[in-house]
Amino acid sequence: MEKITQGHHGSLSLDMVQDNISKLKQLFPELITEDASGAKIDVDVLNELVGHQVIDGDKER
Structure with missing residues (x-):
């Protein structure tokens, strides 16, 4: 198992808004x-x- 440290790609949060905008684009x-x-x-x-x-x-959702 790989240890996740600061700066590792697995430790970074996704920018979900930009990801959604990219999908819509x-x-x-x-x-x-x-x-x-x-x-x-x-x-x-x-x-x-x-x-x-x-x-x-x-209106109700």
């Missing part, structure tokens, strides 16, 4: 916009893609 490249701080989701494009299939914050 593969499926829907038009959804992603990038600026100096990195990739971001364009909510207006997301709304166009999903139409009325969005749950409003006031």
Whole structure:
């Protein structure tokens, strides 16, 4: 068994937000916009893609 020490790839946390954005970019490249701080989701494009299939914050989930 390999011992995991500081700096080992197994000791690093995943950046789940960026990982999810990368996955969305593969499926829907038009959804992603990038600026100096990195990739971001364009909510207006997301709304166009999903139409009325969005749950409003006031509705039960």
